[in-house]
Amino acid sequence: MLGCDHFIPRLERYLDGELPSNERGSVERHLRSCPRCQKEMEDLCALQRLLREAVEKGVADVELQAVWEGVKKRLRASTVKRRAWWLVRDLFSPFRPIRTLVWGTALLVILLLTLPLVTSPPLPPVVVESVESEDPVMIFQGEEGIMIIWLFEAEDGKEGVR
Amino acid sequence: MRRTISLIVLGVLLFLLPPLVAQGREMQIGVRVILASHQGKGVDASLQNIQRKLSNLFNYSSYRLLQEHSFLLAQDQTGQLPLTEKKELRVRLLQEQGGTVEIDVEILREGKGIFKTKAKLKKGGILLIGGPRHKEGVLILAISAQ
Numbered sequence: 001m002l003g004c005d006h007f008i009p010r011l012e013r014y015l016d017g018e019l020p021s022n023e024r025g026s027v028e029r030h031l032r033s034c035p036r037c038q039k040e041m042e043d044l045c046a047l048q049r050l051l052r053e054a055v056e057k058g059v060a061d062v063e064l065q066a067v068w069e070g071v072k073k074r075l076r077a078s079t080v081k082r083r084a085w086w087l088v089r090d091l092f093s094p095f096r097p098i099r100t101l102v103w104g105t106a107l108l109v110i111l112l113l114t115l116p117l118v119t120s121p122p123l124p125p126v127v128v129e130s131v132e133s134e135d136p137v138m139i140f141q142g143e144e145g146i147m148i149i150w151l152f153e154a155e156d157g158k159e160g161v162r
Numbered sequence: 163m164r165r166t167i168s169l170i171v172l173g174v175l176l177f178l179l180p181p182l183v184a185q186g187r188e189m190q191i192g193v194r195v196i197l198a199s200h201q202g203k204g205v206d207a208s209l210q211n212i213q214r215k216l217s218n219l220f221n222y223s224s225y226r227l228l229q230e231h232s233f234l235l236a237q238d239q240t241g242q243l244p245l246t247e248k249k250e251l252r253v254r255l256l257q258e259q260g261g262t263v264e265i266d267v268e269i270l271r272e273g274k275g276i277f278k279t280k281a282k283l284k285k286g287g288i289l290l291i292g293g294p295r296h297k298e299g300v301l302i303l304a305i306s307a308q
Binding site: 128129130131133134143149151 | 215218219262264269275276277278279280281282283284286287288289290291292293294295300
């Protein structure tokens with residue numbers, strides 16, 4: 001003997017005429033003897049009636065094309081959001097530790113390689129990194145990208161004509 | 163999974179490849195040897211483009227271009243240029259990265275190093291090394307990356 005839990009989910013399809021004939025018979029037999037399902041059926045009928053009235057009343061006032069465009073737009077937006085979230089969740093899922101590790105390492109490597117490019121200030125046209133000399137040396141910045149190193153060579157370094 | 167790893171390897175290669183390619187590139191380093199002195203007056207016609215800069219920086223009355231040379235150097239290659247009878251200039255390309263060259267410049271007197279510097283040059287930048295004595299004046303070496 002099937003109970004209300006079996007029939008209640010079928011009531012809406014029964015009402016819409018979507019049930020196969022063998023099931024329709026069993027639903028009708030059950031409805032005749034079950035007050036709970038009768039009540040459920042009445043509620044469904046009332047809801048359907050209300051909806052039909054609302055649609056019939058409002059359909060003349062509403063531009064269906066505009067409504068449909070709005071619905072499509074919202075559907076697209078929610079699909080894109082969901083896809084992006086699925087992608088992130090898929091990449092960093094705790095159930096896929098190897099993939100997470102690989103992607104994490106790749107992101108870290110990319111970050112480490114690009115960070116100096118983004119953060120380091122641009123170099124001036126000339127940078128003197130080191131100077132070695134036995135004689136005194138002076139380094140000074142000239143104008144327009146010129147760097148000057150002046151070597152105070154001792155007198156004995158003087159030479160004649162080549 | 164294999165595709166993911168291939169993509170990552172490709173990405174890393176794209177980051178590492180440009181510097182590796184750059185390592186094999188030859189760079190042109192220009193050197194102008196100028197004699198600055200108080201003997202006479204004037205600037206060589208060939209130095210017209212840096213005449214104002216020289217006059218602003220130094221107070222010599224005469225600037226004469228003794229020689230102009232261009233080294234075409236690959237990484238770790240050294241170019242040599244005799245400056246005077248006893249002095250010699252050596253320029254070594256250490257590396258080139260992103261349009262900036264790193265060079266070692268050495269001045270030797272009778273084969274012995276008297277001065278050495280390491281510098282980074284961008285295109286358009288000029289490193290002036292002045293002071294080595296010659297005749298009645300001093301030498302000014304204008305080094306630039308081309």
